[in-house]
Amino acid sequence: MVIEAKPFDELSVEEIHDIFKLRSEIFVVEQDCVYQDIDGKDAKAVHVIGKKQGEIIAYTRVFKGGDYFKEASIGRVAVKKSERKYGYGKDIVQASILAIESHFLETTIRISAQLYLERFYHDFGFHQVGEGYLEDGIPHIAMLLNK
Numbered sequence: 001m002v003i004e005a006k007p008f009d010e011l012s013v014e015e016i017h018d019i020f021k022l023r024s025e026i027f028v029v030e031q032d033c034v035y036q037d038i039d040g041k042d043a044k045a046v047h048v049i050g051k052k053q054g055e056i057i058a059y060t061r062v063f064k065g066g067d068y069f070k071e072a073s074i075g076r077v078a079v080k081k082s083e084r085k086y087g088y089g090k091d092i093v094q095a096s097i098l099a100i101e102s103h104f105l106e107t108t109i110r111i112s113a114q115l116y117l118e119r120f121y122h123d124f125g126f127h128q129v130g131e132g133y134l135e136d137g138i139p140h141i142a143m144l145l146n147k
Helices: 013-030 081-086 088-104 115-122
Strands: 002-007 046-052 055-063 072-079 108-114 127-135 138-146
Touching (some): 002 088, 013 046, 013 055, 013 072, 013 081, 046 088, 081 088, 088 115, 108 115
Parallel strands (some): 072 108
Antiparallel strands (some): 046 055, 055 072
16 A cells, blocks of 8 residues: 545545545444535545546545634544455555654644444554543544653
């Protein structure tokens, strides 16, 4: 998998289409969660894209502090279902942490993690802050990474 990070205005029309398609496949169809994915925040994000043979198979969007949360943040972490067995989730999250450091020069990162992924994010150094909550009907926790 080849990973690159791009601001919204550097994405091709095809990349935007494929990003929205992947996010919809996972967050709307697979997770059976009807919500507004296109939220008006993509233009502020740097998009971290993992491609395999030209196809987007892994993705996140990252924000500088103040654009989503007070701290820098990672969101919309997605790996195509058929590609999850290869560890690409770890690769795309690590690349996202590096993108925040290089694009925004920030070292504190907040995420809103689905509860079942707590251990996954803990392995990167994230720790839970506060109580759990429901987001779009799915249990979540806030987590912070301080590098």
